[in-house]
Amino acid sequence: MSAPAPSTSISAAPRILIAGAGPAAQALVSQLERARFSGTITLLSNRDDAPEELLELAALPKVSVRFGQPASFIDPDNRRVTTADGMEFSYDQLVIATGSAPVASPVEGANRCLSYSTIDDASRIGEAVKEITRELGRRPLGILVGTGAAAGQAEAVLRARGVRPIRTTVRPASVVASISGLAASGIVFEDGSSMNGDLVVLAEERVPRDGLAASAGLRTAPNGGIVISQDFRTSVPGVWAIGDAAVFDGVRLGLLVAAASAAGACATQLMTAASAGQQVQEAA
Structure with missing residues (x-):
């Protein structure tokens, strides 16, 4: 009898989806790129135009920027996001970076x-x-x-x-x-x-844009904002929040820590979570 052929299955690369494309989201992509994240990164931008800073990110390997495609619905059970135009994106880790708006x-x-x-x-x-x-x-x-x-x-x-x-x-x-x-x-x-x-x-005064998160059942603060822990996790597994959409201890994250610092810390957590998820896939 011949020996069985070796397995050639390859686990899928981890997918990070970012809802929002403002300064916090841009800083996060840069940090993930600097850390040599091995998976794919997709940004969903509500802007129809293509500013230079987003075009620079879009030119990076494994980074995709979807202009004029804001996230409109999150299905956390199936880890899927639907945009305003009906496009669907699956994710392993979702980061909400929708920012804030003036009152x-x-x-x-x-x-x-x-x-x-x-x-x-x-x-x-x-x-x-x-x-x-x-x-x-x-x-x-x-x-x-x-x-x-x-x-x-x-x-x-x-x-x-x-x-x-x-x-x-x-x-x-x-x-x-x-x-x-x-x-x-x-x-x-x-x-x-x-x-x-x-x-x-x-x-x-500004208020965090947390409507997307609230509609998906994420915990939000009484005065607005997506409630996060110290490691940027929300109340729903696989969903994170960064930038001015997030609230820690009742305060907008943008008033607590600079975007680059928050992005660096969040990127580290995402890399760890993505690696753990990939190990689970390989073991399955």
Whole structure:
């Protein structure tokens, strides 16, 4: 009798699916690539356009970016996600990175001022302050608009960079353009009164986009956000959350840790989970 032929079965490469394509998702893909993740990574973006940063990721081996294909439904039992156009994607590990949204509509002229919504905004504000300080030749006077944790962090950032912040909790009707063109210099309220300075920072309230997660039965926080543990796991096996969509200990993740740091830690956990899942497949 001839000896049986050796088995040639090969276990499928692990699949990571990311719902969202913002800064947190991009940082996660970069970290997984740096760690030489051996499986495939698919990003589902709600953007129809193709910004340069996403095109760079799409050019990476084993990375696929689906533009204009936001996730609309999660089937955690079968580990499958359906997009708004009806496309279906299976996954071994799913990461929700849908971000957050402002509570109120934008203030008129808001594009002319600085904004603070996550820790990652601190470095951008710091660079702007350097430029304004250099232009003025003195310590700048800053107008800070907002309440809550984001505004508190923004105030600390401004003080640490030499800005004299004047904080208001009253929402302005519009932002006044700066003569130098470097940044907005003041705000105008509904009653016609105004506040003037050298720069304006908006640190208004935001809410995590957690509708996708809630519809799939994931645990969400009373004030919004996908509840995660320290290792970024949600309440449903195989589903993780990162970025401003996630909440840890009642606080938006973006206010607790920088996107790159969170992505690095999450990537490590995903690699471990993917490896464990592949070992189970090989043993089956």
